[in-house]
Amino acid sequence: MRPNPLVEDLPSALKLKEDEILNNDETIVIRLKGAYKEALICTNKRIIIIKTGFMTGQTFGSNIFQLPYKSIATAEVKYKMLSGYFEISAGGMQNTEKNFWSSSSLNSPSKAPNCISLDSKIQAAKFREACSVIMDMVHGLQKSQTDVSTQQDASEDLVSKIERLWALKEAGAISAEEFNAAKTKLISL
Structure with missing residues (x-):
C-alpha cells in the first residue's frame, strides 16, 4: 500500500497535542507540518491547526484552532517566491494579508490561529492539494445537507x-x- 503524501509524521510536541484532542471516532485524512511547529490536521469531522513553540507565539504552551467543515468558507495557499502561508477562512473571520517574514502578531501567519507558515514549494504544493480535499469535504457536506433538506x-x-x-x-x-x-x-x- 502506497503511503498517503498528505499524512506526515509530526514533531513530538505537535503529536502529543494531536493525541490529546482527537476523538476515538475520528479518522485522520490530512496531517501536514508547517514551517515552524505548526500542523494542519483534517479528520473526517473537523479541521485542526495546532501551534507550539516560540516562532508561533506559543513559547510556554500551545494554540489549537478547530472548525467543523460546515463552518469553512475557503481554504487557500498564498505562496510567493520563497515563502507563503496556508489559510482557513470562515464566516465572521476577517482575513488580512499576511507576511511570512513579519514578527508582528497582526500579520504574521505563524502567529495567526487560522494560518500555517510555508517555506518551500513542496510544502506549498502539499497544502494546495490539502485545500482541494478540504473544499471537497465542505462541498460534500453542503450537498448532503441540501439532499436531507x-x-x-x-x-x-x-x-x-x-x-x-x-x-x-x-x-x-x-x-x-x-x-x-x-x-x-x-x-x-
Missing part, C-alpha cells in the same frame, strides 16, 4: 397533501374510497 421538504409536502385530502373526506367532498385511492397514489410517487 430536499427530502424533508418532500416529506412535509406529502403530509400536507394527505392532510388536505383528509379534510376533504371529513367535509364530505370525497368518499373514503376516493381518499384511500388518492393517498395511495401520492405515497407511490
Whole structure:
C-alpha cells in the first residue's frame, strides 16, 4: 500500500497535542507540518491547526484552532517566491494579508490561529492539494445537507397533501374510497 503524501509524521510536541484532542471516532485524512511547529490536521469531522513553540507565539504552551467543515468558507495557499502561508477562512473571520517574514502578531501567519507558515514549494504544493480535499469535504457536506433538506421538504409536502385530502373526506367532498385511492397514489410517487 502506497503511503498517503498528505499524512506526515509530526514533531513530538505537535503529536502529543494531536493525541490529546482527537476523538476515538475520528479518522485522520490530512496531517501536514508547517514551517515552524505548526500542523494542519483534517479528520473526517473537523479541521485542526495546532501551534507550539516560540516562532508561533506559543513559547510556554500551545494554540489549537478547530472548525467543523460546515463552518469553512475557503481554504487557500498564498505562496510567493520563497515563502507563503496556508489559510482557513470562515464566516465572521476577517482575513488580512499576511507576511511570512513579519514578527508582528497582526500579520504574521505563524502567529495567526487560522494560518500555517510555508517555506518551500513542496510544502506549498502539499497544502494546495490539502485545500482541494478540504473544499471537497465542505462541498460534500453542503450537498448532503441540501439532499436531507430536499427530502424533508418532500416529506412535509406529502403530509400536507394527505392532510388536505383528509379534510376533504371529513367535509364530505370525497368518499373514503376516493381518499384511500388518492393517498395511495401520492405515497407511490
